[in-house]
Amino acid sequence: MTESLKPKKKTKAQLEQMVKANGGRIFQTHAATPNTMCVADKRVVKVASLQKSGMKDIIHPSWLFDCIRQNGIDAGKAKLILPFEPGHMFFATEETKHEIVRNVDRYADSYARDVGVQELLRIIDHIPTKRDCKVDAHVFREQLHQDSQELGELPGWIFSGSTIYMDLSSLTERSGLGSGGRSQEKAESFDLRLRLAANIVRFAGGMIEENLQARGITHVVIGDDSSRVKRVREQLEWRQVLPRVVTVEWVELSWAEKTLLDEEREFLGPSTFRGRNRS
Incomplete structure (x- = not known):
């Protein structure tokens, strides 16, 4: 036509x-x-x-x-x-x-x-790249727990139930920890490893908390600067339930082994605050 x-x-x-x-x-x-x-x-x-x-x-x-x-x-x-x-x-x-x-x-x-x-x-x-997901991951996880599904045995859930504070230089002033004399170049180097570890935690079911004073923190992760341990512990001594203070290596090796490793035995040992041991 x-x-x-x-x-x-x-x-x-x-x-x-x-x-x-x-x-x-x-x-x-x-x-x-x-x-x-x-x-x-x-x-x-x-x-x-x-x-x-x-x-x-x-x-x-x-x-x-x-x-x-x-x-x-x-x-x-x-x-x-x-x-x-x-x-x-x-x-x-x-x-x-x-x-x-x-x-x-x-x-x-x-x-x-x-x-x-x-x-x-x-x-x-024309294929949509994003979809609105109305499923709450945490609600879904709780439902699986109620059905006796062992999520902890799955690599993607090894940090499930953990709320972790990363000792990033960008957060230290806010938390009252100070820079510890670290130069900006060193701080960025330490932070890179911590940020990568934070991504692992999120991917494997954990939560990242940016406020050290927040309740519910289960772990505090220190970077390559071990001198930060004392400062961090001083900021935590007021708590009734003390978080475990571990190195970034704990996150990395836990992910590599696909299981949550023993924090106290293999990394920084028992968290002791003025003679009071963490229960």
Whole structure:
């Protein structure tokens, strides 16, 4: 009914010749035979009139190109006409609309034909990269615990139930610990290892607390500067329940071993505060 605009620009006469070359027949009216397929890429008067009647589907010429291309890919196999897809339709009747959605997946990827690289890239571009997740991970974890699922045995949950404070230089002033004489360059070096450890903790089900005075902290992780231990312990002595003070190595080795290692025996030993041992 009209010329082709995409994927290839061809005149109406060229499209007709292409159809004939591939075994098709050409009619100049939509009512010539019962199964006449109407092909158009532009809303000229004749096309608009047919669309307004709502009696016939109008197909983009891209369907012709897809049929010919797929026939070449399937050389030696039975020759079949491709089913219509939503992207093939210039106009679709209500009946056809219900049928064509079954010919593609939810991302408009065809079930019946091989898509090219460029089309596949367009499909991927329209796939949502983020989804709203309404599942609360902590609620889900508690539900699994109630069902007697041993999450602690899974590597991705080894820090579950742990709330950890990292002795980052950016947090020391806020926590009343001071810089301990560390230069900015040294502080950044120490912090890098601690930040990586914090990512491990979060990934493996733990929580990171940035306020040393907050209640509920179970561990305080010291970086490579062991001189920080005394300062940290002085800030914690007021607590009834004392967090364990460990080195960053405890996080790293626990993750490497896929199990929570013994803090007191293998790292900084018992947390002692003015003669009072941590229970």
